[in-house]
Amino acid sequence: MTSVEINIREAGVSVVTDLGRYGFTDQGLQVNGAADQFSAMAANILVGNGEGSPVIELTSILPFEMCTPEPVLFSITGSTGDITIDGINFTSRTPIVTWPDACIRIEPAQAGLRGYIAIHGRIEGDEYMGSCAYDSLINRGCKLADDQRLRVDGHCVQAPPHMTPCFPIRAPRELYSRHTPLGIMPGPELHEYPGFFDNISSQMRTVGAQSDHAGIRLEGTDAPRSRTSEILSRGVPVGAIEVPPAGGMIALLRGRPLTAGYPVPAVVARGWHSQLAQIRPGDTVSLIPTTPAQSICVAQRRRDELDILRKKCSTAFAASRLFSPRTTSMI
Template sequence: MLCLVEDLGRPGLAELGVGRSGAADGDSFRLANRLVGNTEAAAAVEFVLGEVAFRFHRAVTVALTGAPGPVRVSERGAAFNAPFPVRPGELVRVGRPASGLRGYLAVRGGLGVAPVLGSRSWDTLAEIGPPPLRAGDLLPLADDGDGPLVADVAPVRWPSADTPLRVIAGPRADRFGPAALDALTTRPYEVTAESNRVGLRLAGQALHADASGDDAGGLPSEGMVTGAIQVPPSGQPVLFLADHPVTGGYPVVGVVVTADVPRAAQLRPGDPVRFRWVGG
């Protein structure tokens, strides 16, 4: 499935109409680079639902993070969240994870594909950066190592799908009455098959503007951020992820806190989603 080169994206270009993009699950991405002694921004591979294989033509150190699946290096086993050596000619195979969506493969030194607008990330919405990988593509290595290897394994606890995503009130929360605000956090939603790196399209209780106030449409375009929960006329929320548009005209009822966005990026179609209000 979708297999991309990503880094930490293109911050600071929104005024030019270019979103940040970058790794959808930034926590897993950074961990992969730290495990192989890279800078956190070194380019790595993001892949969806495993079932992917990489052949290496030189001796390297590799780490896999994100949605954990079975790993084989030629005829021996390996594990997620731990660096391991790969010899020239060996094949690293990653199977389908039992839960979660996205995995990351980092190589000591990082990937040396050509940057576009200062980043080696593929933006699926703007179609900027190195294009999605295909069978047979050859990826050069870079020199983004940042020091010696310092860990044998990272103790990562995979989060439960039942844990709510924390949400703060959005800039247009006042367009929704108490019933809609309550429904967002008391009733579960489901991730739909139309979801992607742009955002999670959710199905569940429709959210509509308070009948006593303004309707939910008619807004001028305004800036959008990762984690924003936008409500289109259908009332079915959309949770923006890494490749979201830089502006939007539908009201943002809430924003998932930054620390919980990586967990949202690991949700699959069919997974339940719960929200919990936090803050004032």
């Protein structure tokens, strides 16, 4: 096993994270982790890592640049702009092997909010309670800075035959736009909002500037509530749509607080969580009623896409002998 240090030349707003810190909510620790779990898992599969390995989560509104001192296998998924290596254009969603002293630059995206970079091996992060998920509330995690050296352990790849930089493998394409429809299902307080689903499906809401890893603010016509009583704080899932007293709505993400005391008339269904994570301030959102069966169908289709991608990558890596005898693919 070997290690390599990646030079982060332009960090933008980026962190090292994984799929989350599970099993400690009873101790007050939120799960957090990659906001767009599908893109993070796809990036890791494309480089032969386990799906939950650490990745770089970058905010695609800003540029990002890193340099590799030796050949590395990496992939980029999620929302990205143009990708170049030493000025040569490359595509996202595919395995790429760089050459020594290569400089990888990712330009800002026109739509979507988060991109993911995976590198074969294990990216060093601030591991705490079994995870390197970034958590600003407890001040744990690795937030990248310009000119930082980022270590990758267990990296040991050989350049493919003829120094071919890319494999003919692509992860499923994600189409990002400045308007996103989200499937929603009833929340525990739906009965307190008469005609909520009928009214909400005919409206578009704008994502406010006060949005972050904890949740996105949806601005628009206030939803009238039939009761004024307070709600005891309780656990809330990813995708819960809260209605705070100040008006508007908040769709909660993976960095949400453990408990909340606002009414929840609806929840973004699991099949749309990746789309929810890619919404940026200024975008518009439509909330479309869906069913558990439809949500499960969408989620299962995404799971199947990852499984198919894993099989393709495993076959290609084995045939090309990409990984040296000192290491093996984690797929």
